[in-house]
């Protein structure tokens with residue numbers, strides 16, 4: 029136990045007894061996030077202002093204990109796991125939308141605002157917040173900023189960093205600072221660009237100014253149904269090559285969509301090899317033409333059927349199928365391990381063949397449901413955590429898929445972050461000099477390494493391995 | 508300026524080869540920065556040579572300023588020191604272009620015009636339609652975060668730059684990001700280099716996503732008798748489902764600059780013009796014509812006119828080259844780049860205009876509707892005391908930008924060195940995030956080898 033009772037008393041004095049948890053049974057909820065990682069904090073605090081956050085940080089420094097931020101805990105790389113114990117700063121009470129400036133397409137929010145709640149709050153103005161992770165009903169904008177999250181529609185609209193113009197931060201020394209603002213650009217270094225996606229290792233985010241996007245006039249959602257995976261991936265390839273930019277282009281393989289269909293009843297044909305869920309948006313004239321061009325490509329690649337959602341209800345149902353797919357798989361497997369590699373889009377056909385080979389080699393079930401349009405894979409490896417030998421095969425298979433992504437010129441993570449899951453793999457992509465510079469930048473903000481320790485950068489112990497997490501038999505199923 | 512006698516040219520020649528160490532007066536003069544001349548121009552062949560040069564410079568306490576086409580060396584504060592000009596023009600190749608994947612990796616010394624030609628062969632482009640197009644290099648464009656009118660539709664460099672390789676001030680070769688269109692692996696350090704004016708690292712390679720050329724393009728011009736209806740028109744566009752490629756608001760002076768090379772004859776001169784470009788399928792462009800027409804009429808514009816096939820490109824080129832056209836006509840002009848919210852634009856332009864009137868200078872402005880104002884302060888013809896007048900006006904511009912109802916972020920991009928000094932700098936008032944910027948600078952270039960003194964707060 030690093031935390032002294034006096035620190036807990038100081039925190040209670042600062043925040044009040046209702047805003048501090050330190051009993052083991054209360055802390056259990058905060059031991060995991062959406063990943064397969066686990067770690068126990070010693071104290072969870074619920075600040076309601078940047079000033080309180082700053083005081084918490086100062087206390088952590090005085091008592092020399094680690095601390096880290098937490099949004100909804102849906103992160104998939106262990107970002108919100110208290111790896112070295114310490115204090116979890118949970119942002120659930122800082123969940124107010126502070127300003128909506130429709131004329132300038134901006135909103136100012138606290139970090140605990142749930143992603144979808146912002147879009148709902150501006151819906152009547154014909155606006156929305158473009159980054160739409162599949163977890164958007166639960167995940168927070170603070171979490172999105174930390175992970176630089178994407179989503180199905182970020183293919184056309186860009187990821188979180190493209191939609192943030194200003195931040196208020198509490199630095200690891202307790203200082204409260206602002207970067208950027210509401211303006212499109214500020215002179216000086218692009219500090220927003222550094223902090224967005226820094227996975228909570230450089231500062232705690234206490235306020236965010238985001239861009240809002242105007243809803244398109246027309247939307248068409250297509251479902252292309254295939255009898256082979258190759259035809260599916262080649263359609264994606266061809267859409268890219270023909271430079272058609274759909275708003276979204278998602279793929280679900282047959283295994284996954286059968287699980288989804290049983291759960292959501294979205295109308296996915298259960299006997300096919302894969303489907304593409306493609307959306308086009310824009311002016312009605314452009315949407316018609318794009319939908320026609322996409323249909324042509326899919327047919328050319330032997331799509332068995334290209335179905336266009338007839339109304340909003342059908343459209344919503346198809347998307348429900350996509351967005352709840354992880355949950356659906358959670359129903360059929362005790363645990364799953366989601367990967368997040370990225371490849372050049374044109375390497376999709378060979379990559380899915382490779383994943384199938386790897387699944388066969390390690391005797392594992394791997395589902396594929398992912399952002400095909402930008403080459404962001406999400407192989408989902410199913411396993412039973414009681415079977416330790418199987419789990420070791422899972423980790424080995426995951427590593428092979430990662431290496432393939434790197435070999436074809438891709439990246440380790442497209443949106444879920446490095447966290448504590450892939451930090452030892454960073455050396456596959458980055459040289460010691462690259463990593464030394466990143467470490468130096470981190471140290472310039474977080475010199476004692478007290479903020480979210482053990483994340484993003486390799487600890488130097490492993491060499492290019494995915495971490496084999498410690499999974500106790502009682503671990504809950506993330507959904 | 509002064510010639511540090513201790514520079515070991517022999518060592519530099521060893522690193523890059525004797526033919527690539529230039530010391531002729533012309534070569535030095537081309538890399539002049541605010542009146543400062545380097546002692547030598549070094550032309551490295553690759554990142555490894557750059558690293559060696561920077562390590563050497565660090566050991567010898569020399570200051571290095573990277574340069575490409577030398578079109579934007581005037582941007583920033585005057586350097587505190589300047590010994591070596593690092594000329595990247597030998598590093599001018601496309602390193603990886605996968606048109607099928609719409610991704611590209613290019614050396615920083617490549618000229619944008621040449622690159623755009625390579626892309627056009629594949630019916631693709633980069634939305635970097637920037638001033639000094641025929642000379643500007645990728646490195647210079649990225650390091651100065653040059654603004655393009657296409658920003659309206661495609662965003663700025665940060666939105667389509669996928670990754671970078673660079674050499675830090677300490678001479679360490681590093682990279683961040685990657686080559687794929689979506690990537691959150693590691694810190695986005697390359698974003699820091701965008702707009703860093705060479706103060707953090709020497710950019711050697713930039714990876715971009717490319718964009719398909721769109722089938723049809725047309726630019727429409729609406730003329731207005733005053734600023735207010737022009738901004739009303741822009742507001743209507745922003746509330747509509749239209750997503751134009753470009754929306755630029757030219758005040759009467761800017762309209763004269765832009766149209767003097769062609770364009771619709773203006774019935775009456777002194778008009779505000781809004782230029783809107785649409786691209787896409789013919790039926791889409793027709794729809795723009797109809798709806799822009801209605802919106803312009805509702806804002807009391809004179810008729811909305813499309814630019815003809817021959818005049819369109821000429822006008823677009825003049826919008827692109829706006830700062831350069833001003834500087835060529837009036838070399839002593841002071842040109843601000845100001846980030847501001849759309850609703851504050853009319854107020855800002857009003858304030859700027861009174862600053863100009865009060866200060867006895869002329870004002871010309873070109874505004875990107877998405878949130879950037881280019882405002883040029885020009886000495887009146889025949890005015891002798893230009894430096895004090897301009898400097899005073901420059902300070903006033905910074906002051907009005909700071910007003911709470913305007914809340915604009917101004918940087919004085921182009922101006923004579925004497926004005927930079929007399930006005931007390933080009934970066935405006937001290938900023939709350941200076942401490943953060945300093946930490947970044949110290950991480951990349953702890954010994955102050957790269958462009959010392961040029962950045963905000965004397966970084």
Ligand SMILES: Cc1cc2nc3c(=O)[nH]c(=O)nc-3n(C[C@H](O)[C@H](O)[C@H](O)COP(=O)(O)OP(=O)(O)OC[C@H]3O[C@@H](n4cnc5c(N)ncnc54)[C@H](O)[C@@H]3O)c2cc1C
Nearest residue numbers: 097099100101102103107162168170171174178228233443
């Ligand atoms: C079913 C499911 C689907 C998903 N789909 C997607 C998807 O499509 N795209 C995608 O990108 N991600 C997806 N995710 C991943 C996850 O939802 C995102 O990473 C999300 O942004 C995390 O938000 P959160 O609020 O849950 O953050 P948490 O998990 O609580 O935290 C994530 C990280 O942010 C840090 N953090 C949180 N708040 C702050 C703050 N205020 N200041 C500083 N640091 C902070 C934490 O320390 C941690 O490092 C999915 C997850 C699940 C479970």
